[in-house]
Amino acid sequence: MASEIRICNFFRLTTAKGVVHRYQNYFIGETKAFQGQNYAFSPFQADGALASLNGENQQLRVLFPSQELVIRLVEDGDGNRLSVLALATAWLTAGGDISTSYTDFFVGTGATFNDDTVELRFRSSMDSVGAAFPARTFTSDNVGVLPLNSELYLR
């Protein structure tokens, strides 16, 4: 087991209007290439992802300092509603190269401002439903607007 861990988060947010923002939080003041795209440095922190046997949505929050570009990101992105986040967790070598990475996908559910931070809130895209659900595929054709979380009810 490695006793020295270096982890970088790569944050790729696509707002509801289709604007893409890319940031990483390890290489200070640098732009880092990941999967063919450049990620600028931003001092954000991602935490809170949960998973359970019942299949509830994972909750994730990403904290940014209240910098102008982050506030603009939220305002231009309709308050982080319906944005799509691809958050990659990358393990680094001592030389800063990426050895392994995993990517999770989330849907934006809002944002909170305070005097020094901006909190972006996300939930995992729908990944599980209750056992009582029929084995059918939801599409916008048969259920209308697709739900963004797993709180579904059979009526």
Place this chain on the structure above:
Amino acid sequence: MSIVFPSLKPSQRQFSLGTFPTKVYRSLAGTTVKRSFGNKPSSYQLTLEFANVPDSTVSLIIDHYNNTAGGFSRFPLPSSIFAGMDGTLTSKMQQPYNIRWEYTGPPAIQSIYTNISTVSVELLGELNV
């Protein structure tokens, strides 16, 4: 706007290198796992003393402290602060990677004699991104 610290030569100088952002998990068995959160050090520390200087010099330091909003605005340091060191060492201490300095507290002024004081200044070097 960054306002350069006055070009003064300190009579005493103490410098501590910055630290890398890491956390350590220590298991009950005593083994440790360290996680790194960034690739640059921060929080450099520099303590300066200007001994037996005239009131005009004290005023320069007070004005600089006030003009930088007393620790809010960061600023670069002039080479004179590192007088006595060779160029290589000065460059490592004067401006480590993207570091700007700020006051950690108000300068301390001790009156020694008529028109003569000793001023102590504590500075913190933080990453400027």
